[in-house]
Amino acid sequence: MTELRIVRSRRKTLALQVLPTGEIVARAPLRLPERDIHAFAEQHAAWLEAAVARARAGSRAAQQAGILSEAELQRLRTAARADLTERVTRLAARMGVDFAGITIRAQRTRWGSCSARGSLSFNCLLMLAPPEVREYVAVHELCHRKQMNHSAAFWREVALWLPDYAAQRAWLREHGPALLGRLPET
Known part of the structure; x- marks a missing residue:
């Protein structure tokens, strides 16, 4: 799996996000152990792989279309x-x-x-x-x-x-x- 960036805050739930760049971000509660975050990401590996592939395809399409002025x-x-x-x-x-x-x-x-x-x-x-x-x-x-x-x-x-x-x-x-x-x- 691609590198996982962990962003902690006062939230109560754990969420995974795939940015348009293909980067995976885990948004996690302050005290949640890192091993639980990685286990959660592993449970959702198939979804993450598909989302990263979509983001990368979108990035290629965006490069072809060009950045908006x-x-x-x-x-x-x-x-x-x-x-x-x-x-x-x-x-x-x-x-x-x-x-x-x-x-x-x-x-x-x-x-x-x-x-x-x-x-x-x-x-x-x-x-x-x-x-x-x-x-x-x-x-x-x-x-x-x-x-x-x-x-x-x-x-x-x-x-x-x-x-x-x-x-x-x-x-x-x-x-x-x-x-x-x-x-x-x-």
């Missing part, structure tokens, strides 16, 4: 603000939820997020994805207004509003690393 990122931010504001406003009314506002960023690891106060944040790189993928991410974040977790109830809510969400999720899993790899180094 600041002007291109600004155009994506502007387009995302218009598209996602309209999309989220329409969907929120249909779903019977509200939201506090929308922020557009160029994020390295997230497509969207929803704060406890209802602020939604979206990645401008979504504008490089098909419209149905943007629809899925908008529905996903709005469903967090009802369920602030990723429980079975949350996924039932997503499926209620977007029955084919799994296809959009799969598209992001397959093509997302290539999009994220187009961000310039900071």
Whole structure:
């Protein structure tokens, strides 16, 4: 298995993350023994290998497509603000939820997020994805207004509003690393 970088914090759970570069990060509670972290990673070796392969393929695809310039990122931010504001406003009314506002960023690891106060944040790189993928991410974040977790109830809510969400999720899993790899180094 590839080298594992361990990041400790006051969290209560252990999580594995594969960055767009292919680096594996274990996010662990402060006092969890290192042997338990490595054992957890070994239990998930098949998933990690597949995720690293996807990230590396995405990195190669991103290199071929090229790093986005600041002007291109600004155009994506502007387009995302218009598209996602309209999309989220329409969907929120249909779903019977509200939201506090929308922020557009160029994020390295997230497509969207929803704060406890209802602020939604979206990645401008979504504008490089098909419209149905943007629809899925908008529905996903709005469903967090009802369920602030990723429980079975949350996924039932997503499926209620977007029955084919799994296809959009799969598209992001397959093509997302290539999009994220187009961000310039900071």
